[in-house]
Amino acid sequence: METRELRYFVAVAEELHFGRAAQRLGIAQPPLSRAIGQLERRLGVALLERTSRTVALTEAGSVLLVEGRAALDAVAAADRRTRRAALAVTGHSGLVLVTKAGASSELLAKLLDAYAAEPGAVAVEVHLCGIGEQERLLRDGRADVALLHRPFDSIAGFDTEELCTERQVVILPAGHPLTSRAHLRMADVTDIPGLPLPRWPDRDGTYPDGPGPQVRDPAQLYQLIALGRASAVLPESCRFQLRPDLAVVPVLDAPTVTTVIAWPPHSRSRPLAELIRTATRL
Amino acid sequence: METRELRYFVAVAEELHFGRAAQRLGIAQPPLSRAIGQLERRLGVALLERTSRTVALTEAGSVLLVEGRAALDAVAAADRRTRRAALAVTGHSGLVLVTKAGASSELLAKLLDAYAAEPGAVAVEVHLCGIGEQERLLRDGRADVALLHRPFDSIAGFDTEELCTERQVVILPAGHPLTSRAHLRMADVTDIPGLPLPRWPDRDGTYPDGPGPQVRDPAQLYQLIALGRASAVLPESCRFQLRPDLAVVPVLDAPTVTTVIAWPPHSRSRPLAELIRTATRL
DNA sequence: GGCAGCGATACCTTCCGGGTATCGACCCTG
């Protein structure tokens, strides 16, 4: 199976439309139809159910979609990491670290400071990215290491070390009646009248159904809370970067959040090992 | 980067010889030279140092070797798992479980029994394989799940659950003077005169340098120990399958061995989840 | 110095990936 075939299949499986997929791939539609047909014939497996109006994935097709994405990421990672290995020899190396915007910012600052003080430290480029993007970046070689947050982020397939664990707090508009309480329970915050919990996008960018405003980043969220249109349950470390018009109350029975440092298995770069060692010693 | 190019490069990088690599790939040598040259040009990276007598990997080349192998395994896994998903629909499904020959055999027996008793259990095909092979089988889709043993096996990149932890014992010929001791320390067993610890093959099938006989499987090892030519430190569960002409003595300070059940991340087959659940409840 | 081994190059052929044109099935609309 060639990566070209996988790219083609993934495009069609995602679009569920040969024409759009072909456009996205920058080729015409007929070669795409042929390529998918060949792939199915060689695998001996039907991947797509086509009526002349709709395209749907078969069971095997959805397996190939997730496995194929993983395989393509692995190939892309091989490419990128090889290029970077060559650059590293000539001096331009540096590590790429990704984390969610607005999360664990003091931890990150401490880590970067501590690492920079190590002998032999290299430059660390920090990428702040959206929800669920880190995993992808780490998997396809665009990033070397990530700060992830269990249980929100999937750490499947990575090596990790735990860095710290923290409770969660609910964020409310300053002056809200509940802010006078010393602590709350999840049952108290799941349906505060007029302050629903927000909906975050799934990995594919769509929002789950349900009540609550759609938010894409912390700034949006804080704005909504300040306006008295939402509340949110977040790790308590967020209080250090909170606007003055917001208040926090601990939520006793919310799941604790563990910040972990994660990297692709088999990474054997010295600067990366050093960064991880620094992180675990914080 | 196409998988064909990766296969070619991995072959050359492993053989360090264009002629042999071409033979292994079933093509002539010139197209292979060209393909590698193109790959290097497209990456903008030198992968191999060629003098007209020798071929050696550059730094970037060895990165591409390990990353490329991983990527090829991921592609192979996509292929195999898609085929199996199609078979599963028509009824022939079943799980493939791999473990080292001779390890955790009662645990495995208990697991298979317990799982078979579950409603909705499917057939489990057990593959016993050589040292370090499990990882490969799990990674390229030939197996669905494995029993691995930390700290010997690498679990990098898999999801795992711990099943049990056990101490290690030294295995000696029955009647050896040390068998009268209630327990020993590693220092006592690393150089018993005439009974060196054996050498196991590395993942690539070669043996590390050093004293001690080369062994490939437990039967060989037991034979050597019975003959008074070696000793070995193994998890204590091996005592239940031991020949009567061998004896065991606990080794207090040997690292404990943890048996874990491991599976590829993102696996979402119901029978697999059921098997894992059964295993963790044993 | 000649020979053997190995990778690179030159050149040819074949095949496959990609393009355009068109068909056939289906849905929507007037």
Added chain:
DNA sequence: CAGGGTCGATACCCGGAAGGTATCGCTGCC
């Protein structure tokens, strides 16, 4: 119910790339 629009499949052609053979150039060795 007819006709146009949409979408995937098919037919056919072309160019480029992958693979083969022949050969060169370098190098280490007897």
